Amino acid sequence: MGRCMDTFAKNSGGRIAYAIIIPMVVVVLTSVFGIFSLMHWSARLSDESAEQSQHKLIAGALQLTQNYMVKQQTGVVIWDNAYHVVNDPSPDEDWIYNNMMHWLFQNNGFSKSILVSRDFEVKHIYAQDQTSNWMSQKLLQELDPAISKVRARYITSFQKTPSGLFAFTPKSTDTGRSIAGTGVVSISGEPYLFSAAAVMPQVQSVSPVRHPPAVLISMIPLKGEKLTNISEMTSLKGFISSRPLATQEGTGQFQLQSPRGHNIGVVAWQTNQPGSQMLRRINPFLAFAAFMIAGVVIAVTVFTRLMTKRLARSESNAVYAARHDALSGLPNRSRYHSLLVDTLEESFYKATNSAVVYIDLDHFKDINDTLGHSAGDKVIVAVAQRLRRVIPETGIVARISGDEFAMVIKNCESDEWLEYILDQVQDEISRPIMIGRRELYASLSMGVAIAPRDGNDPDELLRKADIALYDAKANGRSRRSFFEPTMEFQVQSKDRLTRELRLALKNDELDLAYQPQSDTDAKRIVSVEALARWTKEDGTVVTPAQFIPVAEESGLINDLGIWVLNKACAKAHDWPGVIVSVNVSPNQFKHPRFVEKVMGILAANNLPPQRLEIEVTESVFAGRNDSVLQSLRRLKNLGVKVALDDFGSGYSSLSYLRRFPFDTLKIDRDFVSDMNGNPEAEAILVSIIQLGKALGMTIVAEGIETEEQLRFLQANDCSRLQGYYISRPLDETALSAFLDNFHGLGTAGFGADLSYQGRSA
Ligand code: C2E
Ligand code: MG
Numbered sequence: 001m002g003r004c005m006d007t008f009a010k011n012s013g014g015r016i017a018y019a020i021i022i023p024m025v026v027v028v029l030t031s032v033f034g035i036f037s038l039m040h041w042s043a044r045l046s047d048e049s050a051e052q053s054q055h056k057l058i059a060g061a062l063q064l065t066q067n068y069m070v071k072q073q074t075g076v077v078i079w080d081n082a083y084h085v086v087n088d089p090s091p092d093e094d095w096i097y098n099n100m101m102h103w104l105f106q107n108n109g110f111s112k113s114i115l116v117s118r119d120f121e122v123k124h125i126y127a128q129d130q131t132s133n134w135m136s137q138k139l140l141q142e143l144d145p146a147i148s149k150v151r152a153r154y155i156t157s158f159q160k161t162p163s164g165l166f167a168f169t170p171k172s173t174d175t176g177r178s179i180a181g182t183g184v185v186s187i188s189g190e191p192y193l194f195s196a197a198a199v200m201p202q203v204q205s206v207s208p209v210r211h212p213p214a215v216l217i218s219m220i221p222l223k224g225e226k227l228t229n230i231s232e233m234t235s236l237k238g239f240i241s242s243r244p245l246a247t248q249e250g251t252g253q254f255q256l257q258s259p260r261g262h263n264i265g266v267v268a269w270q271t272n273q274p275g276s277q278m279l280r281r282i283n284p285f286l287a288f289a290a291f292m293i294a295g296v297v298i299a300v301t302v303f304t305r306l307m308t309k310r311l312a313r314s315e316s317n318a319v320y321a322a323r324h325d326a327l328s329g330l331p332n333r334s335r336y337h338s339l340l341v342d343t344l345e346e347s348f349y350k351a352t353n354s355a356v357v358y359i360d361l362d363h364f365k366d367i368n369d370t371l372g373h374s375a376g377d378k379v380i381v382a383v384a385q386r387l388r389r390v391i392p393e394t395g396i397v398a399r400i401s402g403d404e405f406a407m408v409i410k411n412c413e414s415d416e417w418l419e420y421i422l423d424q425v426q427d428e429i430s431r432p433i434m435i436g437r438r439e440l441y442a443s444l445s446m447g448v449a450i451a452p453r454d455g456n457d458p459d460e461l462l463r464k465a466d467i468a469l470y471d472a473k474a475n476g477r478s479r480r481s482f483f484e485p486t487m488e489f490q491v492q493s494k495d496r497l498t499r500e501l502r503l504a505l506k507n508d509e510l511d512l513a514y515q516p517q518s519d520t521d522a523k524r525i526v527s528v529e530a531l532a533r534w535t536k537e538d539g540t541v542v543t544p545a546q547f548i549p550v551a552e553e554s555g556l557i558n559d560l561g562i563w564v565l566n567k568a569c570a571k572a573h574d575w576p577g578v579i580v581s582v583n584v585s586p587n588q589f590k591h592p593r594f595v596e597k598v599m600g601i602l603a604a605n606n607l608p609p610q611r612l613e614i615e616v617t618e619s620v621f622a623g624r625n626d627s628v629l630q631s632l633r634r635l636k637n638l639g640v641k642v643a644l645d646d647f648g649s650g651y652s653s654l655s656y657l658r659r660f661p662f663d664t665l666k667i668d669r670d671f672v673s674d675m676n677g678n679p680e681a682e683a684i685l686v687s688i689i690q691l692g693k694a695l696g697m698t699i700v701a702e703g704i705e706t707e708e709q710l711r712f713l714q715a716n717d718c719s720r721l722q723g724y725y726i727s728r729p730l731d732e733t734a735l736s737a738f739l740d741n742f743h744g745l746g747t748a749g750f751g752a753d754l755s756y757q758g759r760s761a
């Protein structure tokens with residue numbers, strides 16, 4: 001059971017936990033991932049835009065460097081001497097070498113130079129290291145667009161004068177700038193910055209024809225100092241010039257293209273990546289935050305798991321508690337009902353018989369009241385265990401209420417089989433139950449209804465099993481009854497009788513009869529016993545044996561009892577000196593203000609308490625009787641007489657005499673009727689009278705029907721005599737007449753005659 005509850009808790013806990021944890025983890029992970037991605041994305045964006053501006057910066061720096069190269073060339077290319085030497089049909093090579101090419105190397109570091117003549121021929125080449133193998137057709141081709149551009153620009157610098165001559169008017173000389181173009185070429189796989197400038201005169205000249213210029217191309221490798229310059233200009237670091245690199249994180253690349261548009265290398269640098277830098281800086285914090293979030297998620301997950309497990313366990317406990325009886329651990333009433341519904345459905349479809357058994361623990365209230373509730377609890381637990389032990393596997397046993405249990409047994413083969421099972425149940429229960437060192441004997445009354453014979457509806461079967469249980473209890477307990485349709489009729493008629501009694505009480509249809517009791521000599525009527533009478537409107541007489549139990553069960557006994565007391569006390573004034581005996585049920589004592597009510601009635605009727613006697617039966621001692629005894633004592637102290645009625649009908653009668661000092665002892669009718677010639681019965685009667693006298697009690701013998709009985713009791717000094725032989729119960733008028741005419745029982749049959757003088761009731 002525990003394991004079953006645990007599994008339930010685990011499953012349900014797991015379900016709840018996952019229902020909370022999974023969405024939570026997904027949300028947290030998504031948010032964290034989202035935030036991280038966003039940060040990386042914005043870092044990347046900022047890196048990209050930074051790289052773009054660095055790209056522009058490098059392009060600008062290269063341009064500046066090239067412009068500066070043009071400027072450095074200016075002194076050599078805008079020079080009359082150079083113009084003349086270069087364009088001379090047989091130029092002075094040394095002069096060109098020394099004053100132009102080598103000079104440019106020495107002063108400005110141009111390590112390679114090429115001089116292309118007006119006719120577009122390579123006239124001179126210069127290399128600082130004296131090499132010439134770098135010069136190639138391919139290089140010239142690459143330089144060609146730049147050279148052609150310079151030549152074109154030079155030609156367009158001529159303006160035709162009105163005389164038809166061309167005047168060379170280089171605008172650039174005004175500003176000290178040459179006609180030049182710049183770019184990058186690859187020499188032996190290495191990028192070189194070059195400046196190609198037209199060699200031109202310093203002053204304006206006029207000529208009849210326009211000659212293209214000689215072009216001096218001065219080159220400097222893009223490495224070392226040049227790269228350092230660019231790095232300084234741009235404030236960027238890590239410059240390298242190389243062939244195209246594989247794209248590398250953290251490195252920017254500026255593509256170098258020859259004038260013909262060929263990729264000849266790259267300027268690569270360490271890019272400034274503000275986004276990545278920012279990321280690198282906050283990465284530890286992000287990692288820490290991620291770590292913390294992960295920690296929190298794990299903690300929350302563990303906590304949620306724990307809490308949900310606990311929640312699920314308490315939920316399953318609550319479900320279990322809602323379905324089971326805490327004391328016995330058996331299913332409770334509501335659980336029983338649902339199990340019964342399932343069982344009946346199953347047996348309906350399988351066409352088998354099921355038995356619904358209602359069980360009542362006999363006299364449990366007595367155990368509870370006399371030995372205390374903890375003993376009562378132990379008995380319940382013991383009975384529950386035993387029921388569980390003997391019930392077949394196909395059966396279910398439940399505790400319905402205090403001392404009520406119920407079973408449902410599936411697949412009942414036959415009534416005999418069921419009888420056998422129920423015998424076993426009864427046998428098991430009848431073994432003594434040890435409460436401390438005390439042995440207790442319990443017994444069960446059982447009511448059985450069988451599906452489908454007695455119906456298929458659970459409530460109907462329960463009702464019928466209950467009716468059968470009532471029958472078993474009414475027939476002496478410790479037994480079982482199978483439901484029979486006639487029982488239903490009895491229950492219905494009992495219900496009807498209850499309704500009618502309630503109405504009768506309301507409509508004052510009840511009456512009282514009074515049965516006189518004489519003194520020992522049968523000379524004087526000393527008391528009368530008030531007995532309730534009910535004749536229905538249609539004339540049907542309902543005997544007290546019929547309606548008193550109904551009144552007890554329905555609780556109407558309280559109203560009825562008060563009515564009897566009231567009426568008897570009111571009438572007592574008609575019969576001065578006569579004690580009025582009134583029967584009081586144990587249930588009436590349960591009323592918390594019973595004594596006050598009796599006192600109120602005595603006061604209202606102005607009747608001295610000594611004129612009232614109340615008769616209680618041994619059943620007042622059943623159960624927790626402290627308060628009953630207390631009430632009796634209070635009444636006795638007030639002066640009301642207390643009689644023990646039907647003495648000897650129960651089995652521990654003698655012990656009751658010790659427990660309360662009764663004023664009167666009424667010997668049960670059965671002893672008197674048994675006595676005729678029976679020496680044992682006579683001996684018992686004599687003993688009771690002697691015992692009662694010894695205890696100082698008034699002894700009343702009831703049910704005296706014959707003269708022999710009367711004589712015997714008189715001979716044994718019985719204090720009061722009651723019975724048909726003296727008088728039957730009479731209505732009030734008849735009693736008044738009887739009292740007026742009664743002068744003692746002298747001869748046999750006299751009393752009997754007298755009793756019929758009035759209207760007997
Ligand atoms: P009980 O108190 O023992 O009353 C005596 C019963 O014996 C009465 O029956 C009475 O009619 C009957 N009886 C008297 N003398 C003889 C006789 O010589 N022979 C025979 N065979 N019977 C005799 P009743 O009136 O039918 O009452 C039966 C029981 O109903 C009473 O027994 C009493 O326990 C109960 N009862 C009657 N009236 C009341 C009442 O007002 N309140 C309560 N709580 N119980 C009442
Ligand atoms: Mg009585």
Ligand code: MG
Nearest residue numbers: 645646666702
């Ligand atoms: Mg009696």
